[in-house]
Amino acid sequence: MKRLIVVGGDAAGMSAASQARKRVPADRLEIVAFERGNHGSYSACGIPYWIGGTVKTRDELIVRTPAEFRENQDIDLRVRHEVVSIDPHARTVSVKSDSGDFDLEFDHLVLATGAVPVSPPWADVDFGGVFGVQTLDDGDGLASWLTPEVRRAVVIGGGYIGVEMAEALINRGLDVTLLERGEQPMSTVDPDMGALVRDAMAGLGIDVRTGVTVTGLAGAAGRVTGVVTTAGEVPADVVVLGLGVRPNTLLARSAGLPVGEHGGLLTDLRMRVPGHEGVWAAGDCVETRHLITGRNVHLPLGTHANKQGRVAGINIGGGYATFPGAIGTAVTKVCDLEVARTGLREREATAAGFDFVTATVETTNRAGYFPGSAPMHVKLLAERRTGRLLGAQIVGRSEAAKRIDALAVALWSGMTVEEMTALDLGYAPPFAPVWDPVLIAARKAAEEVHGADQ
C-alpha cells in the first residue's frame, strides 16, 4: 500500500487526488489531503458573487464536502489540519490539528498550498474590518463584518478581485470607493480599454479614484475607520484588499524546494518538482510558463489550478499528461460590461522585447439591425514584420467576453493576423455582424502590419 499526501484541499489538490484515485484503487493507494482552513473543495472565484448576493448562499460554492470525498472516492480530506513542515528526504510531513499533532510518511506528495493576498506592511494592523478575499474563510469573515452599520467600503486595488468586490459591495447597498495606483481600473487590460471599465463602474455609482497610492490605514476602538492615501484619507467601515496574491510557498521554501523569480514553486511539464522524486506541485502556488514570452509567470486562476492538479494526478496514477503553460486568458464582468483578455498587454509585450502594432475596432456583437445589438471593442497586438498575434482584449456588453476564446486559440496556435482574416467563424444575425468583430480587428491589424494597400 502506497500513500499520497495532498497539502491544500481546494481545486489543484483535490483534482490531483481525484485523478490519482480514478487510476489506482483504494487498496493500492491511500490518499490523505490536509486543509488548514474550514472547507475543502470550493469555488473561490465565486466569493464576490456570493458577497454581492448574485449567488444566494455560501454553500452553493462548495463543490464537494469531506464526507463526499470519503464516501464516493475513498479520499481522506481533513480540514483544520495544517501541514507545518515537510521533510522531502525522510518523505514525511508534520501536521498540526485540534485533535493533536503527528507526522505521516508519503510516497507521493502534492503541494497545492495556493496563494495568499498581497498585504503591504501598512495592512498589518491590530483592528478589524480589513479583509482579503482569497479563501471561503476570508469570505465568511467579511460577510459577518457587513452588519447594517457598516456603510462605507473602500476597495484597494483595481484588478479583477478589486473590481468584482467593488461591484459586490455596491450591490449590497454600501457606498464604495475603489483606489487604484495606476492610470485606470482593470489594470489587467491596457488603459484605453480600462477607461471603458471605469465608465461602467462610475455608472454603477462606484467612486473610482486612480493615481492614488495607499500609505496606511486608520482605526479606532478596534475597527478600521479610514484609508490613508497620497490624496488624503478616505473614510471606511470596511476595507477589502485587492492587491493581488502571491504564491504561498513558505512551507516549500523551508523544505528546500525550488522556487522561481515570482516566488512560486518550479515544476516540469508533468508537474513534478525537479530533483525531488515523488514530490509534485500544482495550482496557485506554482509558476507557469507563459507560452508567448517563454518566461515564467504567476497566474493564480482556478482554470490553471484544475488543469495542473489533473495533470499531476494522472501522472501519479501511472498515466501520462503534461501542462504546457498558459497565455494569460481571463474574463470578468462589471455590471453588464464584459471584459476579456488573452496574451500580452502593451506593457507586457514591450517588456518581453516585442516590437508590435496595435489595432482597436468598435463594432457590434450582433447584426446592427438585430434587437439587442450592442457596441463591442476589440483590440489586437501583432508583432511587427511577422504579423503574429501577441495579445487581444475585448470590452463589450452582452455575449462579448467569451469571444476571447477564438482569439486565445489563434494565439495558442501561433497564427498571424493576416491568416486570421480568413477564419471561418460562426455567422447569423442574432450572433454576429456578417463581418465578425474578430475578423474586422484582424483586418485592421493586418493593415497595420502590411500597409492598407497591399
Place this chain on the structure above:
Amino acid sequence: MKRLIVVGGDAAGMSAASQARKRVPADRLEIVAFERGNHGSYSACGIPYWIGGTVKTRDELIVRTPAEFRENQDIDLRVRHEVVSIDPHARTVSVKSDSGDFDLEFDHLVLATGAVPVSPPWADVDFGGVFGVQTLDDGDGLASWLTPEVRRAVVIGGGYIGVEMAEALINRGLDVTLLERGEQPMSTVDPDMGALVRDAMAGLGIDVRTGVTVTGLAGAAGRVTGVVTTAGEVPADVVVLGLGVRPNTLLARSAGLPVGEHGGLLTDLRMRVPGHEGVWAAGDCVETRHLITGRNVHLPLGTHANKQGRVAGINIGGGYATFPGAIGTAVTKVCDLEVARTGLREREATAAGFDFVTATVETTNRAGYFPGSAPMHVKLLAERRTGRLLGAQIVGRSEAAKRIDALAVALWSGMTVEEMTALDLGYAPPFAPVWDPVLIAARKAAEEVHGADQ
C-alpha cells in the same frame, strides 16, 4: 479609364466593388454593377427575422442603397438591370432593362450572381402561395401573401432556412408544419443533436414531421391548398421552400466558364476564374475548397460571400489577398436554443474517408451555481489514431453558439483533441464552469482516441 462590371448587387459583388474603389479612384476605374432584382446590398440572412417580426421593418435589412453607392463611392449600381449574356472573349456583357437593352465592355468582370432556391419539378405550379426566401424580393412576395386569412403554413425542408422560417411563421401566429425527409430537423448537425432541436421546435408549437417525402402540391382557384406527401396531404395556405439553394450559374455556363461538380463557378485562391483573364467570381455562385476534406463544396453563406468579394476587389485594385477555403462553420437559433457546427458531421467525415471517434458531453454554459446556468451539449469528432479534430457541434441555451468559434480556430489550425485539453480559455463564474465545456469535450474525445488510462 478602365471599367469593372459587377453582375449581382448583393454581398459578394458590392464587397468587390467597394474594395476595388478603395484602391483605385473614379478617374482611373469606372465601376458599374447590375442587379436584376429591386434591391442592392442587403442582408438576405435577416429575412426570416423580418418575416417573424424580430426585425421591425424590411428597410433595416438594406445595408446601402444605390444612391449611397453613387454618392459615397462613385459606384454605379443599377437595379432592375439583368445581364443576359457574357462574351468573355469580346469582353462584353449584354444587359436587359426597362429603359432599354445594351452591351457594355469590361476590363474586369465580377460574377456574383448568387444562388437560387432548389425547386423540384413538383414545385413548378401555376398557383400562388409558394415561396423561396433567397432574395429580398422573395421576402416581399411572402410578406404580402401573409394576409389574415392565411392561417396554415407548411415549410418544406429542415435546414437552417426551413427551421428559421418555421419559427418566423409561428411567431406571426400561423399554424406551422415542418416537413423533413431525414431523421431529424436541423439536418446540418448530426441526428443526435438534431433531436434536441426538434424538442425545442415542438415546444414552440411547430408540428415537426420527419421521414416525410413531398411528392406534389395541391391548389385551387390560383392558390396553394396543400402539400402532398408520402404520408398524406397536409393542408396549407402558404408553402415555404427550405430545400437549400444551388449556385446560379446559367449565365456563366452559357459563356463557357468553368463550373465544378456542385454546379458552382471554379476560381483560384485570388477568386480569378481560371483561363479567363480579368474575370472573377465570388459569393453563393462559386464552389469553395473545404479545408478538412480538401474537396470542393457549395457553402452559400454571407460570411464567405463578403470575404470572397473583398478578396476579388483587393486583387482587382492591385493588392494581394487570397481566400483559402472554409471549414463549414455555421450558427443559428430556434427560440432560445442555439445550434452551432464547424467542420464535418459524422456522415461527411465517413464520406471523406475518415475513420473517427466521437465524444458528446452535457455540461453548463456558466458555473453551475451561477444564476442563468443552462445545459449545453458539445459533440466532437476526432480522427482515429492522430486525434486530429475533424468537427464540432454545440446545442445549448444562452451564450452557447458562438463558442463554436474557439473550436473552429482549433480545427482550422489542425489541433488534436489532446492538445486542446490544455487550451487557455476564459474562465469566470458568469461565463463558464471552471472546466470549460470545450475542454470537457476535448478531454472525453482524447480518452476515446487514446484510452482513458493513458
